[in-house]
Amino acid sequence: MKSDWLAWLWRSRDVRPFPSQWRFLFESSLPHYHGLSPELRERFESQVQRFLAGKRFYGCNGLEVTEDMRVLVAGLACLLILRPDAKVFPNLRSVLLYPTAFWVRHEEPDEIGVVHEGEVLQVGESQDWGRVVLSWEDVEAALAGDAVNVVAHEFAHQLDVGAGAPNLPDYARWSRVMQEAYDELCAKGSPVLDAYGAEGPAEFFAVATESYFQRGEELRSHHPELYVLLKDYYLLETA
Numbered sequence: 001m002k003s004d005w006l007a008w009l010w011r012s013r014d015v016r017p018f019p020s021q022w023r024f025l026f027e028s029s030l031p032h033y034h035g036l037s038p039e040l041r042e043r044f045e046s047q048v049q050r051f052l053a054g055k056r057f058y059g060c061n062g063l064e065v066t067e068d069m070r071v072l073v074a075g076l077a078c079l080l081i082l083r084p085d086a087k088v089f090p091n092l093r094s095v096l097l098y099p100t101a102f103w104v105r106h107e108e109p110d111e112i113g114v115v116h117e118g119e120v121l122q123v124g125e126s127q128d129w130g131r132v133v134l135s136w137e138d139v140e141a142a143l144a145g146d147a148v149n150v151v152a153h154e155f156a157h158q159l160d161v162g163a164g165a166p167n168l169p170d171y172a173r174w175s176r177v178m179q180e181a182y183d184e185l186c187a188k189g190s191p192v193l194d195a196y197g198a199e200g201p202a203e204f205f206a207v208a209t210e211s212y213f214q215r216g217e218e219l220r221s222h223h224p225e226l227y228v229l230l231k232d233y234y235l236l237e238t239a
């Protein structure tokens with residue numbers, strides 16, 4: 001009896017009403033929000049609530065993080081986790097927001113193996129130890145429909161459980177379709193997929209995810225099998 005009551009209490013924590021001002025914000029600013037079926041919208045809103053309850057946001061370089069910024073980043077990220085079994089990026093603890101692109105220290109070995117240290121300008125980074133770093137200017141560009149979607153890119157890295165694949169019950173189809181599309185990108189480029197995807201399978205997954213969300217129709221016409229694979233995984237019709 002007692003455990004039933006606790007289970008009820010626990011479930012009731014999930015059914016707090018979704019703030020109407022967040023819904024207005026999504027309706028006015030979040031691509032694909034209008035295309036969500038009632039079932040997916042319910043799941044999406046619940047994932048957004050969990051995301052905002054569990055992840056901390058930090059402003060960097062003087063950026064003051066507003067509630068709208070947190071909600072929109074959560075919204076873009078949670079479009080990637082609409083599967084019924086999707087967890088809310090369990091390894092992620094915090095999101096760092098920079099006002100614009102930011103410099104990151106990098107070590108790069110050259111052809112003879114000598115490691116060179118330098119700084120590169122980045123719009124986003126996903127770190128294995130539980131952080132995603134984003135340029136807010138580029139988040140806004142993604143919301144406005146830019147081909148680059150830094151949130152989709154970095155959060156696809158968060159979903160990656162190894163070699164450019166998320167957690168799946170069966171990898172056979174994923175591996176075949178991704179490998180073919182990756183080989184094609186490496187060999188002759190693509191009008192839809194950023195050439196950066198040729199860096200390796202992990203970047204390919206992230207770049208393909210960006211195209212799926214930002215250029216769904218073009219992705220479907222140039223790489224139909226890849227589009228359907230991603231649609232079957234993310235569950236959204238973006239074309």
Ligand SMILES: [Zn+2]
Nearest residue numbers: 153157203206
């Ligand atoms: Zn990447």
